[in-house]
Amino acid sequence: MSTQVKGQAWLLVIAAFAGVWLIRTGSEPVTPPAPPPSEAFAAGPGPYQKSPRTEGNRREPNRSSPGPQRTAPPLAPSAPVRLRVPAIGVDTPLTDLGLRADGSLEVPPASNANLAGWYREGPPPGARGTAIVAGHVDNARGPAVFYALGSLRKGHRIEVTRRDGRTAVFTVDAVEVHRNEDFPDRKVYGAAAGAELRLITCGGGYTEGTGYRGNVVAYAHLTGTR
Structure with a gap:
């Protein structure tokens, strides 16, 4: 996976892998789990429902949902x-990821299957804004850290331990798969008034010779700290 800067406000994801892993049974490849349509924002209900009238990544509570209707105030950056x-x-x-000379986002070393990275030039998780964490779905030897990202569901918990000793607790709002050719940059990377988090990996089906056709994105917002 690589990402490239687009303008000043957000990044553009482009799926790219040097060597991927697929288990084959007969002629059919077994690929990573994909989120069902029920986990998209449009499907609702969930802890928070994206309103088509809001700008960027602001959320409006879905008051018909049985889930908790809360957000936590952003933390100081750490x-x-x-x-x-x-x-x-x-x-x-978590390792920190910067930008390469060509403007693309560095990725965690593919040799370490259990390592994700956060974009250090953006907000850290728990601080105000949209924090980005990227991880490989697989490597040449098998599944990697975000292989099961498509199995996440609305309401699932994400915890980020920070250098200041605090843990930022996020609740998943939606899990969606986006094709490379129409990746929603602003929706994924746009500024947020509160503390939000995106987990991103490759997905959307696989084609030999060109690799994964899109990206799986988990959207979450800060709901607690400890």
């Missing part, structure tokens, strides 16, 4: 050191 997603068994250290 670098993240670890990310946990209990529902899909993710427990990974």
Whole structure:
């Protein structure tokens, strides 16, 4: 996976892998799980429902939802050191990612299957704004840290331990898959009034020779700290 800067406000995801892993049964490839349509914002209900009338990434509560209707105030910036997603068994250290000379986002080393990275030139998770965490879906040897990202569901919990000793707790709002050719830059990367988080990996089906056709994105907002 690589990302490239587009303008000043957000990034553009472009899926790219040097070597991917697929289990084959007969002639049919077994690919990573994809989120069902029910987990998209448009499907609702969920803890928060995206309103088509809002700008950027602001959320309006879905008052018919049985889930908790809350947000937590943003924290002061502090670098993240670890990310946990209990529902899909993710427990990974976080490395920081910058930009390469060509403007593309650095990625975690593919040789380390259990390592995700956060974009250090954006807000850290828990601070005001949209924090970005990227991870590989697989490498040449098998599944990697975000292989099961498409299995996340609305209301699932994401925890980020920070260098200041605090843990930022996020609740998943939606999990969507976006094709490379119409990736919604503003929706994924646009500024947020509160503390929001995006987990991103490759997905959207796989084609030999060209790789993954899109990206899986989990959208979440800060609901607590400890």
